[in-house]
Amino acid sequence: xxxxxxxxxxxxxxxxxxxxxxxxxxxxxxxxxxxxxxxxxxxxxxxxxxxxxxxxxxxxxxxxxxxxxxxxxxxxxxxxxxxxxxxxxxxxxxxxxxxxxxxxxxxxxxxxxxxxxxxxxxxxxxxxxxxxxxxxxxxxxxxxxxxxxxxxxxxxxxxxxxxxxxxxxxxxxxxxxxxxxxxx
Amino acid sequence: xxxxxxxxxxxxxxxxxxxxxxxxxxxxxxxxxxxxxxxxxxxxxxxxxxxxxxxxxxxxxxxxxxxxxxxxxxxxxxxxxxxxxxxxxxxxxxxxxxxxxxxxxxxxxxxxxxxxxxxxxxxxxxxxxxxxxxxxxxxxxxxxxxxxxxxxxxxxxxxxxxxxxxxxxxxxxxxxxxxxxxxxxxxxxxxxxxxxxxxxxxxxxxxxxxxxxxxxxxxxxxxxxxxxxxxxxxxxxxxxxxxxxxxxxxxxxxxxxxxxxxxxxxxxxxxxxxx
Numbered sequence: 001x002x003x004x005x006x007x008x009x010x011x012x013x014x015x016x017x018x019x020x021x022x023x024x025x026x027x028x029x030x031x032x033x034x035x036x037x038x039x040x041x042x043x044x045x046x047x048x049x050x051x052x053x054x055x056x057x058x059x060x061x062x063x064x065x066x067x068x069x070x071x072x073x074x075x076x077x078x079x080x081x082x083x084x085x086x087x088x089x090x091x092x093x094x095x096x097x098x099x100x101x102x103x104x105x106x107x108x109x110x111x112x113x114x115x116x117x118x119x120x121x122x123x124x125x126x127x128x129x130x131x132x133x134x135x136x137x138x139x140x141x142x143x144x145x146x147x148x149x150x151x152x153x154x155x156x157x158x159x160x161x162x163x164x165x166x167x168x169x170x171x172x173x174x175x176x177x178x179x180x181x182x183x184x
Numbered sequence: 185x186x187x188x189x190x191x192x193x194x195x196x197x198x199x200x201x202x203x204x205x206x207x208x209x210x211x212x213x214x215x216x217x218x219x220x221x222x223x224x225x226x227x228x229x230x231x232x233x234x235x236x237x238x239x240x241x242x243x244x245x246x247x248x249x250x251x252x253x254x255x256x257x258x259x260x261x262x263x264x265x266x267x268x269x270x271x272x273x274x275x276x277x278x279x280x281x282x283x284x285x286x287x288x289x290x291x292x293x294x295x296x297x298x299x300x301x302x303x304x305x306x307x308x309x310x311x312x313x314x315x316x317x318x319x320x321x322x323x324x325x326x327x328x329x330x331x332x333x334x335x336x337x338x339x340x341x342x343x344x345x346x347x348x349x350x351x352x353x354x355x356x357x358x359x360x361x362x363x364x365x366x367x368x369x370x371x372x373x374x375x376x377x378x379x380x381x382x383x384x385x386x387x388x389x390x391x392x393x394x395x396x397x398x399x400x401x402x403x404x405x406x407x408x409x410x411x412x413x414x415x416x417x418x419x420x421x422x423x424x425x426x427x428x429x430x431x432x433x434x435x436x437x438x439x440x441x442x443x444x445x446x447x448x449x450x451x452x453x454x455x456x457x458x459x
Contacts, residue, residue, distance in 0.1 A: 006412065011402045013345075014348075015349050015395050015398055015402070018347075019391070022357050026388075028380050030377070059339060059342060067346065070314055070318060073250065073257060074250040074254040076214070078214070137306075138221060138453070157381075162385055162388070165389075173393070
């Protein structure tokens with residue numbers, strides 16, 4: 001498979017990363033558990049991956065997470081930066097199926113999108129992130145798996161709701177080639 | 185509103201180094217700090233970090249907000265480690281010295297304290313280098329240096345675009361948020377979860393869609409100027425490497441290699457004072 005990284009992808013990565021970083025400051029706290037929050041920036045990542053493909057998804061995940069955390073929190077947790085790319089790549093790979101730009105992001109595509117994002121999040125946050133935490137930072141495994149499971153849940157919710165809303169809305173605007181409708 | 189760390193022009197030794205040098209230093213330093221759990225080496229790294237911080241002339245005001253945030257997250261992390269795995273230290277250092285009994289199955293052990301102390305000073309090895317890196321590196325020079333370490337120029341250019349657009353988008357974001365709040369969309373925690381997600385959507389979607397337009401405009405402009413036609417590109421802000429740069433690069437390579445050799449020499453990443 002040929003992965004395209006032309007001018008549009010370069011710009012999408014740049015502005016997308018900036019968007020991801022800016023939205024780092026928006027956090028919706030989950031009421032049940034303290035100190036975990038839904039991150040709307042994840043919805044942006046899923047959106048960009050679904051529209052522009054895996055390469056943009058991966059780079060926005062990597063650069064955005066590293067830069068956002070460095071600028072806002074002053075520390076970069078590398079074991080959580082890499083899994084971000086996994087989510088971006090996974091969603092990006094199924095871009096054709098979503099047909100966002102063709103205006104075809106309907107019920108079927110939403111179901112596909114959510115199946116993909118749930119699997120991707122599970123691999124990234126319940127699999128890769130805790131495994132890297134244990135291997136690189138020697139953190140206790142039950143702690144990092146609990147954190148990972150929470151992060152996974154939060155991301156699945158925010159991408160599932162906000163990501164789907166944004167994609168459906170954009171697909172309606174982008175897909176319209178004209179405002180004319182055919183009369184019977 | 186949280187204050188971001190940003191580049192500030194000053195005239196110090198650290199500012200004079202090329203972005204390439206600082207990037208290489210930063211990457212190797214983070215890698216070394218992540219891999220070693222040798223307490224002696226971590227102490228040395230904290231001291232070196234503090235010295236570089238002094239040299240860079242960074243004022244406390246530039247970084248204090250973010251520093252407090254890091255401290256907060258660090259404390260939470262240390263507490264979490266204790267509550268999830270009170271005997272992680274005992275597993276690592278293969279011994280157990282009880283100091284005090286807490287409630288239930290929890291008691292404080294010397295090994296656990298020592299392990300968490302290591303986790304803590306790891307933060308202090310990395311924090312100053314991140315601060316210094318962000319405060320002393322000119323963003324457009326950074327893109328040039330990323331290209332210098334072998335990252336394709338398209339990716340480096342995307343990174344420099346990101347740095348360029350963060351302030352713009354932050355401005356847009358605030359305008360949109362203020363406008364929506366003025367229209368009565370409340371962002372506080374009174375509403376339920378779903379309601380809050382929807383309200384966030386009302387801020388994020390205009391921001392996202394205007395960004396999509398911006399992507400269109402900027403990529404057209406770049407296409408007109410022939411971006412991406414050639415295999416290489418030159419950078420306006422690229423600095424030539426000076427002798428000081430070579431010295432710093434040589435130092436960090438030797439340093440990381442030495443640290444890794446010392447750390448792994450006895451077959452374990454951990455320095456064990458309990459044997």
